[in-house]
Amino acid sequence: MIVFVRASCFGARHTQKMSTLEELKKYARERYIPVMSDATKQLLYDTVAERQPERILEIGTAIGYSGIVMLSAASEATLNTIELSEQAANRARANFAEFGLDGRVNIFVGDAREIVPLLTGKYDFIFMDGPKGQYETFFPYLTELLTVGGTLVCDNVLYKGLVEHIPDDKRHKHITVARNMRAFLDDITADKRYRTTLHRVGDGVTVSTKIS
Ligand SMILES: C[S@@+](CC[C@H](N)C(=O)[O-])C[C@H]1O[C@@H](n2cnc3c(N)ncnc32)[C@H](O)[C@@H]1O
Numbered sequence: 001m002i003v004f005v006r007a008s009c010f011g012a013r014h015t016q017k018m019s020t021l022e023e024l025k026k027y028a029r030e031r032y033i034p035v036m037s038d039a040t041k042q043l044l045y046d047t048v049a050e051r052q053p054e055r056i057l058e059i060g061t062a063i064g065y066s067g068i069v070m071l072s073a074a075s076e077a078t079l080n081t082i083e084l085s086e087q088a089a090n091r092a093r094a095n096f097a098e099f100g101l102d103g104r105v106n107i108f109v110g111d112a113r114e115i116v117p118l119l120t121g122k123y124d125f126i127f128m129d130g131p132k133g134q135y136e137t138f139f140p141y142l143t144e145l146l147t148v149g150g151t152l153v154c155d156n157v158l159y160k161g162l163v164e165h166i167p168d169d170k171r172h173k174h175i176t177v178a179r180n181m182r183a184f185l186d187d188i189t190a191d192k193r194y195r196t197t198l199h200r201v202g203d204g205v206t207v208s209t210k211i212s
Pocket of ligand 1: 034060061065130131
């Protein structure tokens with residue numbers, strides 16, 4: 001199904017259709033909309049394809065690129081995804097429809113810090129790719145929502161290389177995020193409820209299986 005969507009919500013004046021992931025990525029990159037690197041996309045696709053989850057939760061929809069990747073890898077899966085920006089969520093909604101996936105997706109528009117604590121039910125796959133300074137805040141909630149045997153994938157855990165080399169300069173723009181991410185990475189790798197692998201692809205990705 002090809003649906004024509006107005007691209008004006010991201011500044012373009014013309015309507016535009018995007019029927020492949022490559023076109024979607026190009027669209028995003030031309031507008032400085034963050035989407036995952038190709039290596040991260042491949043890792044995410046392979047992980048979902050191998051584990052075949054049924055219920056996926058995502059924090060950080062952007063324009064739906066990673067959501068489309070995940071749903072393409074698991075034909076039985078549905079996705080609940082959270083996005084702060086209404087503009088991005090509208091674009092994602094159109095993109096999911098264009099890829100014929102709209103019947104398998106719910107987009108929650110709002111601040112994940114408010115929405116995540118309200119979520120109920122269980123998920124067997126969670127992709128955390130939202131606000132980079134908040135992973136530690138979400139972690140207990142996500143652990144509660146994730147089934148035993150389920151998978152938690154977190155992007156950007158090396159955060160621009162700063163997590164392993166935190167700058168001395170306290171005024172450094174990204175220092176708080178880097179410190180928070182470092183605390184999260186230390187916690188999840190030490191957490192006995194998870195078996196975690198750190199992949200040095202893209203901006204750093206952890207793949208954690210909840211084992212108890
Ligand atoms: C790295 S992008 C997500 C990219 C997307 N997962 C992909 O690869 O296609 C992070 C997204 O999180 C959203 N975001 C930032 N803070 C948020 C918050 N507090 N609650 C929900 N979404 C948030 C941003 O608007 C942005 O679209």
